[in-house]
Amino acid sequence: MKRSSFIIPIIAVIIGIAFLTFFEVYRIANTSVDITHGSGSSTHPDCVSTKSCYYPNPLIISRGDTVTWTNKDSLRHTVTSGIPTGDVAGTIFDSKVIEPEQTFKFTFTNTGTYDYFCIIHPWIQGQIIVK
Ligand SMILES: [Cu+2]
Structure with a gap:
């Protein structure tokens, strides 16, 4: 199995978590x-x-x-x-x-x-x- 088949899903999850964290921080900042x-x-x-x-x-x-x-x-x-x-x-x-x-x-x-x-x-x- 190629290494990229592991790395790509991991990067996708990291980007997803980063996006959700940013959105949550933005939402809280704008309702305070x-x-x-x-x-x-x-x-x-x-x-x-x-x-x-x-x-x-x-x-x-x-x-x-x-x-x-x-x-x-x-x-x-x-x-x-x-x-x-x-x-x-x-x-x-x-x-x-x-x-x-x-x-x-x-x-x-x-x-x-x-x-x-x-x-x-x-x-x-x-x-x-x-x-
Ligand atoms: Cu007062």
Whole structure:
């Protein structure tokens, strides 16, 4: 048996694994939102004017994607659906308190535009667009 008959399938498997790993890393990187450092430090942190307290914002994802929020700030925050002045806040998703360095995940099964904010610091607002 020729040596190439072993090598070619092995190379194909390696390429396949590399491709799947790259795709998974790419997918996770594109469904992650950071609660940025300093978001809760005052009533008017810089990220409010640039709408980047949740970053990236807005985040555009595909139906069925799971978004992971990571609290990169030194204060506690929430990820709560809706807008601060609305009466339906938290009805679609509500992380409750996210401690620093902790995460919250939510899977979006329907298309649409989802507003969300932090109950503790309502000036921090974000949006997830599900296509
Ligand atoms: Cu907050």
